Amino acid sequence: MTHAETEKPRIRLLVAAPRGFCAGVDRAIKIVELAIEKYGAPVYVRHEIVHNRYVVDELKKLGAIFVEELDEVPDGVPVVFSAHGVPKAVPHKAEQRGLEYLDATCPLVSKVHRQAERQVEAGRHIIFVGHANHPEVIGTFGQVDDGMMTLVETLEDVADLSPPDPEKLSFLTQTTLSVDDTRAIVDALKNRFPSIIGPKGEDICYATSNRQDAVKNIAQSCDLVLVIGAPNSSNSLRLVEVAEREGTTSYLIQRADEIDFSWMKNVKTLGLTAGASAPEILVREVVTQLEQQYIVDEEKVVTADERMVFKLPRGLEPA
Ligand code: SF4
Numbered sequence: 001m002t003h004a005e006t007e008k009p010r011i012r013l014l015v016a017a018p019r020g021f022c023a024g025v026d027r028a029i030k031i032v033e034l035a036i037e038k039y040g041a042p043v044y045v046r047h048e049i050v051h052n053r054y055v056v057d058e059l060k061k062l063g064a065i066f067v068e069e070l071d072e073v074p075d076g077v078p079v080v081f082s083a084h085g086v087p088k089a090v091p092h093k094a095e096q097r098g099l100e101y102l103d104a105t106c107p108l109v110s111k112v113h114r115q116a117e118r119q120v121e122a123g124r125h126i127i128f129v130g131h132a133n134h135p136e137v138i139g140t141f142g143q144v145d146d147g148m149m150t151l152v153e154t155l156e157d158v159a160d161l162s163p164p165d166p167e168k169l170s171f172l173t174q175t176t177l178s179v180d181d182t183r184a185i186v187d188a189l190k191n192r193f194p195s196i197i198g199p200k201g202e203d204i205c206y207a208t209s210n211r212q213d214a215v216k217n218i219a220q221s222c223d224l225v226l227v228i229g230a231p232n233s234s235n236s237l238r239l240v241e242v243a244e245r246e247g248t249t250s251y252l253i254q255r256a257d258e259i260d261f262s263w264m265k266n267v268k269t270l271g272l273t274a275g276a277s278a279p280e281i282l283v284r285e286v287v288t289q290l291e292q293q294y295i296v297d298e299e300k301v302v303t304a305d306e307r308m309v310f311k312l313p314r315g316l317e318p319a
Helices: 003-007 023-039 053-062 089-097 107-121 135-141 155-160 179-192 206-219 234-245 280-293
Strands: 010-017 043-046 064-067 079-081 101-103 125-129 149-152 169-173 224-228 249-253 269-274 295-302
Touching: 010 206, 010 280, 023 043, 023 053, 023 079, 023 107, 053 064, 079 089, 089 101, 107 125, 107 135, 107 169, 125 135, 125 179, 135 149, 149 155, 155 179, 169 179, 179 206, 206 224, 206 234, 206 269, 206 295, 224 234, 224 280, 234 249, 234 269, 269 280, 280 295
Parallel strands: 010 269, 010 295, 043 064, 043 079, 079 101, 125 149, 125 169, 224 249, 224 269
Antiparallel strands: none
């Protein structure tokens, strides 16, 4: 041990597991990488492929060009749709223009899209639990005709609902919500509309609920929890909320250089996790940053073993 190290204070670091990349994010990034390999650069990507600036910047270096709308994609180049999913009108428009497209929508989001179509075909109006303007919500609303789905974000929204036929309702949810808040909203829907039908529990995906369980598990033992994720990443924001609800201060950071060491005053045990779109390299970057100031006693706290892998689209399997 060097002289400098003996002077550093110690900090206990509880690293939540599972954390970081989920199978849907992993697949979406691979789709862009393999599309660049197959077609050559540039490959256009409609919307941030996943909500993480580091990931987007790395893909830009390989030759990806990110745009918000299909109109910005020139003719004759392939385009990838992001993991959050897109309204049906988007692939339709791509086909009309003769654009080659690859759909990186997470299969768990696609499952919600299919449920939405089925419920509307069965003559039911859908109450969708989600966050206004999130791309996943825009994509899911775009699977059915206008007026067939109503968004609720809060318990107050449930109280204000006046659906066309209360006997013919179903509910669906965004995949990256707070497990606890969503349960309360779904319970309120079932109380107000006893004949409403929906998926068992809700559509919150395995990765979202595992990451929330994992941070909940460490939060009470920590004086502070840091969550690595983007401010527009729904599942990362929910991790901050979960830690705060356990009574522990929590901050969202995008990179290690956003750590404000004044937060660390009196912190003996620090929790660390990462949203589903944040790569592990950013977790290690934070640990390295902490090691500048502390002797870090790192412990991994595992609450679930994740082995989910999603198949790549046909024609894009790695050689
Ligand atoms: Fe799919 Fe869930 Fe990951 Fe979203 S967070 S990409 S729904 S696995």
